[in-house]
Amino acid sequence: MQAILKIISYIGLILTVVPSFLVFSGAIELSFHKTLMLIGTLLWFFTAPFWMNKQKPSESKV
């Protein structure tokens, strides 16, 4: 489950940054980049909190 969440999170980050390079290269419009960026943002914030900051059991005893 956590692996799936991680994959979705990383897709979110890719959608946040890659469209801007496509605008830079002239492949897509600025407005489409904004929409993709918002989708990426939502994917990140709805999935990352479930796997980030989860301490390994051994770590808490160090």
Added chain:
Amino acid sequence: MKKTLASQLDSINEYEREPVPKHQQKGLKSFIGMYAGEHTAGTEFVIGPLFVVHGVSAPDLFLGLLVGNLLAVLSWAFLCAPIAVKVRLTLYYQLEKICGRYLVSGYNIVNALMFCFLAGSMIAVAATAVGIPFNIAMPGLEDLYPTSVGWMVTVFFVGSVITLVAILGYEQISKFANICAPWMILVFVAAAFAVMPQLGITSLESFWNVAQTRIWDGVPVAGFSKFTFWHVTFFAWFANMAMHIGMGDLSILRYARKWQYGFASATGMFIGHVMAWIASGILVAAASGEVTPGPIAYNSAGIAGAICVMIAGWTTANPTIYRAGLAIQSIVPMVKRWKVTMVVGLVTTIAALFPALVMRLLDFVALYGLVLMPMGAIIFIDFYIIPKIGLRSNYAEVAKKSFNVAAGLTWLVTLLLCLSLNFYQGVEIFFLGLPGWFIAATLYIVISKLYQQKEIEQQEVKVSAKSL
């Protein structure tokens, strides 16, 4: 229900008056996330544009940022972190041992006020983004006072949420910063890349030419002074002077397992400051000189950009309010930290209502570092030099003094000398930190020598009088 919440908050132990125990020490990842999040802040959306307004040229900006931020990382790693991991105490408790309770109380009030104003500017920046969907009239850079009821309501809402998170303590702040940092950094990069074609940048080769002619063209806006390589270097180095040279991050780095974690500040300086100041400069040029953070991010990255400004302000304001809470809590140790943080959050939110905080940000940041810097020099000298010249470290604690005159005089005289350099010699505030540190260090050694010797002689007289 209310009682349960209060008792839960009471149980959050932040080790305000004891060394951080080994099992509570944190790994490198916590600090990388914390620094990257804290220094990719809402205020970067103000600092980057202000460099453009002050007419920095492109070569001066890039070289100045490189040198200045490198010096900042070295200051964290070699000045602050080694002491933090050896004593593992908050800045305030360490200072109390050196300076005595009365002097440190005065320092803490000044410190907490500075933190409140700084966090206030971050809340104001976040509010410029929150207000966008409600069409709230944003204050312009020329505004000093609150401009509308809508603005005030927005600031109060943002301030309340940020204070609530700060009340929950370092653990919660660190977790929140960890989640936000990678996304936030990518939004800064993406926003800048997306507007480059509007400025005529279509390839990496054309970037430098456009940067020199359309973004950092070296011409200041009318009414603003001209900034050079030295301004950028010293601003970048001393923007967080209170944290590294001023030892403010003793409170944070005391949780580090190793002193080398001080180098984690590089994520904040190079991914945060360098990248964010460059990106926000590009956004200003693309927005034809518009400098209000929320709208310029919204123009280039849409809703995600506005959320980024809001969260960037949030992740920086959180640890700043937390630090201010610690400062005040050390004056009133019997009051629980969460209650103190709540009051600090309220003061900060009131300060955030005034846009003047944002407009005068460069000067304020430099002043804030300068005012707190002498105490950092005192801690450094007290830790490394004082024992080597036959004097006593932590003198107030050892001699049971409430006011260490040597430390008090050092702080006061250093600030007076820096002030006179500014008024009578015309030395700009950005350049005062470096000579100020050496003035403070020298004064503390000389005055401690005289003061501690005098105290010992007086004690000897008392002892011989008793024996007679």
